[in-house]
Amino acid sequence: MTILxxxxxxxxxxxxxxxxxxxxxxxxxxxxxxYVPMYGITLAFKDFSIRDGILGSPxxxxxxxxxxxxxxxxWLILRNTVALSFYSLLIxxxxxxxxxxxxxxxxxxxxxxxxxxxxxxxxxxxxVVMVGMLIQLLALRGxxxxxxxxxxGGEPINFMGRGSMFRxxxxxSGVWQGMGFASVxxxxxxxxxxxxxxxxxxxxxxxxxxxIIHIDIPTIAPTITLSLILTVGGLMSVxxxxxxxxQNNLNLMHSxxxxxxxxxxxxxxxxxxxxxxxxLFNTVINFALLFAANKICQKIGKTSMW
Numbered sequence: 579m580t581i582l583x584x585x586x587x588x589x590x591x592x593x594x595x596x597x598x599x600x601x602x603x604x605x606x607x608x609x610x611x612x613y614v615p616m617y618g619i620t621l622a623f624k625d626f627s628i629r630d631g632i633l634g635s636p637x638x639x640x641x642x643x644x645x646x647x648x649x650x651x652x653w654l655i656l657r658n659t660v661a662l663s664f665y666s667l668l669i670x671x672x673x674x675x676x677x678x679x680x681x682x683x684x685x686x687x688x689x690x691x692x693x694x695x696x697x698x699x700x701x702x703x704x705x706v707v708m709v710g711m712l713i714q715l716l717a718l719r720g721x722x723x724x725x726x727x728x729x730x731g732g733e734p735i736n737f738m739g740r741g742s743m744f745r746x747x748x749x750x751s752g753v754w755q756g757m758g759f760a761s762v763x764x765x766x767x768x769x770x771x772x773x774x775x776x777x778x779x780x781x782x783x784x785x786x787x788x789x790i791i792h793i794d795i796p797t798i799a800p801t802i803t804l805s806l807i808l809t810v811g812g813l814m815s816v817x818x819x820x821x822x823x824x825q826n827n828l829n830l831m832h833s834x835x836x837x838x839x840x841x842x843x844x845x846x847x848x849x850x851x852x853x854x855x856x857x858l859f860n861t862v863i864n865f866a867l868l869f870a871a872n873k874i875c876q877k878i879g880k881t882s883m884w
Contacts, residue, residue, distance in 0.1 A: 618632070618854065619854065619858055620632060621635075621850055621851050621854040622642060622643070622851060622854040622855035622857075622858045623637055623638065623639060623640070623642075623855075624636065624637055624638060624851060625637075625638045625641075625851060626850050626851040626854075635851075638851075642851050642852045642854075642855035642856075643855050643859065645852060645855075646855060646856050646859065651834070651839070654831070654834065655834055655835060655836055655839050656836070658832060658834055658835050659814055659835040659836045659837075659860075660814070661745060662745055662748065662749070662816050662821075662835060663813045663814055663816055664813070665745050665746075665749050666748075666749050666752065666816070667809060667810070667813060669749050669750070669753055670749060670753045670756070670757075671805075671806065671809055673753055673757050674756075674757045674758075674760035674761040674763075675761070675764055675798075677697065677757055677761040678761040678764035678765045678768060678798075679764075679768075679790055679794055679795075681693060681694065681761070681765060682765065682768045682794060683786060694765075696758075697758030697761070698758035698759060698762070699758070700754060700755040700758065701755060701756055701758060701759040703755060705820050705823065706819075706823065708751065708755060708820070709820060709823040709824055712738075712747065712751055712824070713738060716737035716738055716747070717738075718734055718735075718736045718738075718739070719734070721734075721737075723735075723737070724737075736828070738824070738826065738828075738829065739826065739828035739829060740828070740829065741828065741829040741830075741831050741832035741833070742832065743829075744824065744829045744832045744833050745832065747824070748820065748821065748824060748833075752820070763801060763805065764798055764801060764802070767797065767798040767801040768794060768797065768798060771793060771794065771797045775793050776789060776793065779792070779793060799879065799881070800879075800881045803875050803879050803881040803882075804881065804883060806875070807868065807871045807872050807875055807882070807883055808868075810867050810868065810870075810871035811864055811865075811867060811868030811871065812864060813864065813867050814836065814860050814863050814864050814867070815837070815860065815864060816835050816837055817837060818835075818838050818840070818841050821833055821835055821837065821838050822841065825838065836856060836857075836860050837860075839856065840853045840856050840857050840860075841853075843856065844857075872884065
């Protein structure tokens, strides 16, 4: 019986070898660039030396984790990362959903496509260009917003130099840049709504708001749940590039996060073992958040990733 199953499986593979060859490329790519580099995690438990290499470097156990936890910068970096992450989740997650729901109610085709294009286009602006635009618009002298403030008799504000404004600038600019792209997923999910449900709602005299509450949101609820799980799973992985470009000596107390700290310690100062330990700590926290979010969504909404 086992031999027959193996023969049938072999026939299926040989009969569709083009499909298996096609899927082989991404599988090999994932193994080489996603799984093989995981061996570098061992650096977190070794006193790495370029001369000795990863294999030849001596084991030091949890020395670098203890060093990071006892560092005077630990609580500052952790607080900034958590605050920025939850701020981004609180503001950035629901806005694409609201945008998709609003666009779904628009019946004028030209206006709908125009809004989609305008909100989608900023996604293609690179991070460097985006931060350059922010610096120009928020400049203390000659910046657009300060020109408007002084025009109405106010005093110019050093937006980029105020640490208390760093998170709002970071998050709101990110929302403006990414909400159009993020809404595409929900717009696609809304396209699967059965039109008979809308017709029945109209016959019952339901308003647009009630149609959104009782038809649209329940339809895209599984998509929202899965997107939320993935977002929570990467909550602590705030990108270093934008934060680093927006960072200066005046806002450093609010802008120094785990990603920028790893970059400075690892690449600039060359302490690879210590930076790997910090990065591994961040990854473990993300995994725990992903697992917890999946369990909670599974119990509450009966939808989960596994």
